[in-house]
Amino acid sequence: MAAVTAPAVRAERLFRFFHSGDEEVLALRGVSVSLAAGEWLAVTGPSGSGKSTLLACLAGLDEPDGGSVWVAGRRITRRPDTARAVLRARHVGVLFQSGNLLEHLTVAQNIRFARRLAKQPHGTDGVRERLGTVGLEDRGSALPGELSGGQVARAGLAVAMANDPAVLIADEPTGELDELTERAILGLLAARAANGTAVLVASHSPAVTRAADRVVELRDGQFVEKGKR
Template sequence: MAETATHTGTQTAVRAQDLHREYGRGTAAVRALRGVSVDLSPGTFTAVMGPSGSGKTTLLHCLAGMDRPTRGSVRWGGTEVSRLPERRLAELRRGRVGFVFQAFNLMPAMTVEQNVELPGRLAGERPGREQVREALARVGLAGRERYRPGQLSGGQQQRVAIARALVSHPEVLFADEPTGALDRSTGREILDLLRAGVDQEGQTCVMVTHDPVAAAYADRVLLLADGLLVDELVRPTAAQVGERLSRLGG
């Protein structure tokens, strides 16, 4: 059983060491993570998989600074983030990481352009119009700036969500089931977009998914079970992912 997955080399985009995450206390406590360590290299695409309740979403949230580990540490580059004050952590999140979720979380009354710039505006750092349009062009939505979410397909709405995550040029993009609400064809378009960000832009991407086809887009697949990192696959096929996942009960 492997509880540590590391790459050789000195640079890491994200490093987790001995992560534990418990919810509740005493006999009712749930141990979502039980000593997970992992290094994620810059410019790589990593998928995180496992059965329901394996800890994969908890791991993503701890890596992304959205949840704090009970024990252990998380580093973004050379910065230890797991014990930072909330205000400082929020500042780092805005500048260094981006988030994409299964639910698009777009504001229906706002235009596409306004949705992309919204997080910056809320933080008092409104991005410039050219910066917003560059992000939309990058996801194939040039010319749709004035549309509203209701005028777009589900795949196009997810592209807006990705543009919103990319507008600040984050070092790492975290994606939680980004294709879960999409049909297979549209989901593949989104996965192609994430893959292109890694290959062409040097983006680091970390994605939780339950879909072996989606996981096969990654350079590396981490498999969790019962809060432990139990296996790692490198550039696997969808069939290889599915076979290994089935042995875990996923």
Template structure:
């Protein structure tokens, strides 16, 4: 995809403007992000590629408001997410952002349905989709009562996605979501994401998987904290 985001008729739902992030370990200072800017429209899937340690995870943490960039701003659905109190960021994240990790997306001591309910309790305001419908959409309609340890690999991936989508987010941020999946499951997860994107969800996936890059509308590549031109 080469089309400029600004040329799209839809408004931008996620925007990052010149993000900087430093880490200091002893005397060493690492620049994890060096002026990263990007914009994602509703319905768009953006893949962020790059080798290990290129800053993908830091970028996602800043986009989610988990980490605070040292410079630059993050805006989600028109609301500034960066440079706010931690509690305010958490509240915005709870209602606007979904996060999908490579593993351990669920709390081990709760069933899949309760994991989803727990996330929903964190959101102020109602969530449209009933839990069963959400699970049905993801193809694990009958596994709501199961504990994570009782799920197969494919089911676990879908359940993780269900929890990430539990709050009906406008943006889904995924960090290597298919790293541990076999090809068939990876394909299924990507298809589910595509379906969600068609319904208006903006998706950012950090991954080095070629399948992810192929499924994305657009791929940007991160090297040493900078977006490759």
């Protein structure tokens, strides 16, 4: 009998509460999701629907008030912050709309630092490979402030992929990019999915939803399935 492979990321009945003065806001209402290796899921929904909260919980950046998350077969919820950070560094790539790079480090140093956190070899070959993947072979010695907007986006993706993650989680990664750069980033994400990484992207972009294997909409903290390619 063939072995059953655990999903790259799985969440069961996630709840997340926030308080604003005397008002309680229920950001996530029992959300469940599962992604297999190589699957690309796009999460849409209006601002304030809970997309960023969901991604933070899946990445171990936030702890849900109820429910559980597993990444690469390991439970990341209900653990100390340090334990969550270790699991995230080893198994999760995180890409935000901005702020993915340490400004005082070069692009190569950013990648090397991410690989060191993941306990992976951080020699020249691994860094050069990540730079080549995103077309920045000649920009490894540049500081983030010396890059164009498109180069910053590609460098951020290189850092997110530095640990060879089981799951790549991206929050509006193309929101500030022109159409040409957006296509380039989506092509890189598609290539990563084709190599077996589960890709989960929260976005308002129609281009992102067209590229994904599956699309769900988050409304009032709950999922509504939109379709599959």
